[in-house]
Amino acid sequence: MRAHPGHRPARMTGWSLVEALLASLLLSAGMLLLLKGQASARAYSDFARERAAAAVLAEARIERLRSGMLDAAPIEAHGAAVHGSAARDSATPLGPKADAADAGLDAGETTWHEDLDSSRYGFRQRVLSGPEGPLQDIDLQLRWQDRFGEWQALRWPARLAPAQPAAALLAFSAQATGDVALTRARHAAIPESARLLEPGWLAFSPEGDPAQAWLMDASTGWVLGLCELGGRSVDELRVADIADCRSRMVGGGALLLSGEIRFDLEDSPSPDKPRSTAVPLTVVLHLSDAAASPAPPHCVSNASSAVARGLPVVNYHCLVFPRGPDQRWSGRSELGGTAADPERFRVCRYSADHDHDGRISNPEHPLDYLNVDGPMTQQNFLVIRAGLPCPGGLPPDPAAGRLLDLGTRPHQPPE
Numbered sequence: 001m002r003a004h005p006g007h008r009p010a011r012m013t014g015w016s017l018v019e020a021l022l023a024s025l026l027l028s029a030g031m032l033l034l035l036k037g038q039a040s041a042r043a044y045s046d047f048a049r050e051r052a053a054a055a056v057l058a059e060a061r062i063e064r065l066r067s068g069m070l071d072a073a074p075i076e077a078h079g080a081a082v083h084g085s086a087a088r089d090s091a092t093p094l095g096p097k098a099d100a101a102d103a104g105l106d107a108g109e110t111t112w113h114e115d116l117d118s119s120r121y122g123f124r125q126r127v128l129s130g131p132e133g134p135l136q137d138i139d140l141q142l143r144w145q146d147r148f149g150e151w152q153a154l155r156w157p158a159r160l161a162p163a164q165p166a167a168a169l170l171a172f173s174a175q176a177t178g179d180v181a182l183t184r185a186r187h188a189a190i191p192e193s194a195r196l197l198e199p200g201w202l203a204f205s206p207e208g209d210p211a212q213a214w215l216m217d218a219s220t221g222w223v224l225g226l227c228e229l230g231g232r233s234v235d236e237l238r239v240a241d242i243a244d245c246r247s248r249m250v251g252g253g254a255l256l257l258s259g260e261i262r263f264d265l266e267d268s269p270s271p272d273k274p275r276s277t278a279v280p281l282t283v284v285l286h287l288s289d290a291a292a293s294p295a296p297p298h299c300v301s302n303a304s305s306a307v308a309r310g311l312p313v314v315n316y317h318c319l320v321f322p323r324g325p326d327q328r329w330s331g332r333s334e335l336g337g338t339a340a341d342p343e344r345f346r347v348c349r350y351s352a353d354h355d356h357d358g359r360i361s362n363p364e365h366p367l368d369y370l371n372v373d374g375p376m377t378q379q380n381f382l383v384i385r386a387g388l389p390c391p392g393g394l395p396p397d398p399a400a401g402r403l404l405d406l407g408t409r410p411h412q413p414p415e
Contacts (some may be wrong), residue, residue, distance in 0.1 A: 050152065259381070262383070272406045279339050346390070
């Protein structure tokens with residue numbers, strides 16, 4: 001059959017090979033840009049996480065130094081070279097410029113490494129000020145490698161007062177250049193070892209209670225949750241655990257009471273430089289309004305570990321569940337165990353009118369607390385031999401390095 005003379009065949013439509021190749025190139029370019037954007041976002045996220053972890057480690061170091069929890073040799077050495085701490089890993093340098101410096105550190109300088117969140121951070125700590133002043137300037141520098149192998153750095157300068165058991169004092173030095181972190185986004189009563197779970201929430205595992213961690217509100221310092229660790233460490237807690245921790249809290253929350261217990265069993269005990277090691281003890285908190293509290297106080301300490309290791313200080317932490325509507329508590333803290341034996345020991349408390357208002361308020365460690373409405377730290381004790389008077393303190397003298405009155409008062413037995 002012949003086609004009609006006026007008939008034209010239909011035009012074929014579709015993609016030519018060139019058009020298909022161009023479309024593929026455009027699609028590939030778009031995918032590459034998308035992947036690059038995701039990689040950049042991941043890199044920025046990793047950097048933010050690593051920098052936050054570096055800031056946590058730096059802050060922890062400064063807090064330990066100011067509270068006397070760490071060996072202060074690098075700070076007190078002044079003229080002696082300090083070639084690293086026990087935690088130093090000499091096989092891994094701080095960074096590409098640190099190899100030569102590690103071979104001969106400057107006087108008053110030390111280096112070490114710490115691991116956090118699957119990253120290794122190198123530290124360099126230098127003492128900048130000499131022994132002539134009561135305050136010492138510390139320059140703490142951290143370096144770490146990011147996921148691309150690039151070295152990142154953070155400086156954390158600080159000014160520390162000499163270690164004083166009655167209170168921890170810290171003033172950051174002014175620095176105008178470089179990447180410097182100077183602030184802390186959490187309540188001052190939260191222990192420095194508390195781990196950040198998410199903004200606003202920290203988890204703290206007190207020594208002496210390895211089965212439990214306390215969930216703390218970052219802005220108020222209140223304990224608003226109890227986390228059962230079940231064999232985990234506090235570092236293994238996740239954001240998903242917050243709801244479960246909060247469900248275990250009794251009442252509306254608990255207030256923290258914490259401090260240190262030091263020992264000087266010499267004939268002339270010294271309140272500012274105690275010279276003896278720990279003796280067995282417990283910490284007991286007696287509430288004067290216990291019937292109104294939703295639960296009894298819970299106190300833990302590292303006394304067993306301190307005695308076994310011959311340490312000079314015991315750290316204690318108590319959870320106090322305040323009475324109903326006004327959310328306050330009143331009572332007295334005491335030592336139990338061997339340290340409470342009146343035939344062998346006397347318990348003194350560090351206490352003075354630091355604000356010069358004519359009275360000993362709750363933060364200044366009275367014999368009896370009255371209507372406490374917030375967390376309190378540095379409620380410290382000194383254990384001396386029975387029959388000796390509790391040593392008094394000298395008035396503050398910054399030129400001599402005394403920033404506080406470190407006097408003590410009788411606590412067990414009271415005056």
